[in-house]
Amino acid sequence: AQSVTQLDSQVPVFEEAPVELRCNYSSSVSVYLFWYVQYPNQGLQLLLKYLSGSTLVKGINGFEAEFNKSQTSFHLRKPSVHISDTAEYFCAVTPRGADGLTFGKGTHLIIQP
Amino acid sequence: DTAVSQTPKYLVTQMGNDKSIKCEQNLGHDTMYWYKQDSKKFLKIMFSYNNKELIINETVPNRFSPKSPDKAHLNLHINSLELGDSAVYFCASSQYRSGEQFFGPGTRLTVL
Numbered sequence: 001a002q003s004v005t006q007l008d009s010q011v012p013v014f015e016e017a018p019v020e021l022r023c024n025y026s027s028s029v030s031v032y033l034f035w036y037v038q039y040p041n042q043g044l045q046l047l048l049k050y051l052s053g054s055t056l057v058k059g060i061n062g063f064e065a066e067f068n069k070s071q072t073s074f075h076l077r078k079p080s081v082h083i084s085d086t087a088e089y090f091c092a093v094t095p096r097g098a099d100g101l102t103f104g105k106g107t108h109l110i111i112q113p
Numbered sequence: 114d115t116a117v118s119q120t121p122k123y124l125v126t127q128m129g130n131d132k133s134i135k136c137e138q139n140l141g142h143d144t145m146y147w148y149k150q151d152s153k154k155f156l157k158i159m160f161s162y163n164n165k166e167l168i169i170n171e172t173v174p175n176r177f178s179p180k181s182p183d184k185a186h187l188n189l190h191i192n193s194l195e196l197g198d199s200a201v202y203f204c205a206s207s208q209y210r211s212g213e214q215f216f217g218p219g220t221r222l223t224v225l
Contacts, residue, residue, distance in 0.1 A: 034212070038154075042218065043218040044156075044216040046215070049212065099144065099161050099169060099209065101156075103155070106156075
């Protein structure tokens with residue numbers, strides 16, 4: 001079985017400041033990794049994914065994440081946040097060749113003007 | 114065009130009632146899912162169907178019964194609704210084992 005830990009339930013950041021949302025996972029097999037964003041009262045939108053290849057993955061809206069196999073981490077970063085980035089961010093994992101996502105508990109990103 | 118759609122968006126009902134939520138995807142995917150998001154926003158998979166065949170059936174009360182009439186549709190029927198069933202239910206679709214899933218807008222179920 002696999003698990004995902006998002007270390008911060010809430011991250012307040014000033015507008016135009018950089019941000020990092022942390023995600024660690026546990027799995028006995030190789031995995032695919034994802035970050036999803038959920039804006040208030042909306043569904044989940046894929047920000048970025050790591051399937052294979054380069055460990056630095058770029059996504060939509062200026063976000064990027066780095067896969068670190070030795071630390072079993074997949075932290076999400078953005079160099080300069082905007083008010084519109086206020087949302088809930090979910091890290092998720094699925095074993096390669098399997099099905100169904102296991103989600104972390106989410107990190108609420110709060111952008112302060 | 115909406116890729117994954119769900120109806121209804123909101124559902125308010127009394128305890129003990131039976132209700133259904135419908136999901137449709139127009140992405141040509143062969144696998145569909147139901148997830149439950151609780152009041153603390155925790156997301157957990159409930160079911161997965163591949164080509165109309167049940168693949169994942171997590172520990173979910175048997176009051177919940179998914180039905181897939183074809184690859185593009187996955188409905189969720191809930192019998193004898195309980196207060197604890199109140200949640201947001203998300204449908205998703207993907208190509209089997211590709212990893213990337215596309216989510217619908219969710220159905221907020223409130224049981225009174």
